[in-house]
Amino acid sequence: MVLGDGTPALEPALTLAATAPVTRRVRLGFGVLSVPPRPAPWLAAQIATLQHLSANRLLLGVGIGGFPGSPLWRALGVPAKGRGRATDATLELLPPLVTGEDVRFEEADTTLRLAPAAPMPPVLVGGTEKAFDRILRLGAGWFPSLLSPTDLGAAASRLRARAEERGLPSPPVTVGGHLILGTGSSARKAYESLVRQLVEEHGVPEAEAARSPVLARTPEELAELYTAYAEAGADRVVAGADNLGWEEQLDFIGQARALLPR
Numbered sequence: 001m002v003l004g005d006g007t008p009a010l011e012p013a014l015t016l017a018a019t020a021p022v023t024r025r026v027r028l029g030f031g032v033l034s035v036p037p038r039p040a041p042w043l044a045a046q047i048a049t050l051q052h053l054s055a056n057r058l059l060l061g062v063g064i065g066g067f068p069g070s071p072l073w074r075a076l077g078v079p080a081k082g083r084g085r086a087t088d089a090t091l092e093l094l095p096p097l098v099t100g101e102d103v104r105f106e107e108a109d110t111t112l113r114l115a116p117a118a119p120m121p122p123v124l125v126g127g128t129e130k131a132f133d134r135i136l137r138l139g140a141g142w143f144p145s146l147l148s149p150t151d152l153g154a155a156a157s158r159l160r161a162r163a164e165e166r167g168l169p170s171p172p173v174t175v176g177g178h179l180i181l182g183t184g185s186s187a188r189k190a191y192e193s194l195v196r197q198l199v200e201e202h203g204v205p206e207a208e209a210a211r212s213p214v215l216a217r218t219p220e221e222l223a224e225l226y227t228a229y230a231e232a233g234a235d236r237v238v239a240g241a242d243n244l245g246w247e248e249q250l251d252f253i254g255q256a257r258a259l260l261p262r
Contacts, residue, residue: 020057028059031126033061034065036083036087037065047098058121059124060123064086091138100114123138124142136171143175145176145177152173152234177212181243181252191213194209194242195209219252
């Protein structure tokens with residue numbers, strides 16, 4: 001399986017299915033799952049299954065997908081346009097499907113009830129501020145990525161104001177991103193590669209792309225960044241490192257975590 005941008009990777013739902021039985025307390029989630037390529041009934045069946053396998057520990061991070069021109073999307077026949085509408089339609093269908101209600105599909109002239117039913121997990125909506133309406137109508141939180149603490153704080157304030165205008169509680173914020181840890185050649189290469197990808201494949205302005213990776217030369221710097229995100233309004237930070245082996249990553253992040261208030 002490949003990710004939306006063509007990067008080789010394990011299929012996310014199967015990966016979480018393998019992870020669920022060998023964990024007990026950690027939350028399991030997608031960061032984020034592209035909704036348009038996945039039919040609502042099939043996605044609902046996967047979500048319900050993961051809820052059963054994990055004892056309801058799933059966090060459903062979703063997005064409209066950022067690579068509609070990639071070979072995977074083209075092979076699946078997913079239209080490049082209308083991704084927002086398709087995502088909204090699926091998100092409206094997921095709760096009744098996952099929880100085992102009868103759902104009518106008029107075009108197919110059929111009614112579907114999935115079993116075994118499961119609780120609908122929290123939906124964390126990815127994307128920019130353009131996704132605010134989707135968050136407030138269909139989501140349980142915002143899941144932006146590649147925002148600095150300063151940029152996140154300003155955007156989170158606007159989201160809270162929008163929610164207040166509608167008489168809704170303030171949505172929690174989970175921020176994602178790419179960590180570049182330590183110093184040396186691996187950090188430099190990972191940083192240059194990510195910036196180049198953001199500019200060439202996503203059309204991000206070079207100055208903005210240059211400040212998107214989360215750079216931390218020491219665990220102390222990473223702890224300071226976590227603190228800055230919390231002060232900016234982040235309830236959770238979900239970020240993987242683009243360099244170092246997984247054991248080195250865990251050790252580095254663990255040292256940073258030990259420096260934060262309990």
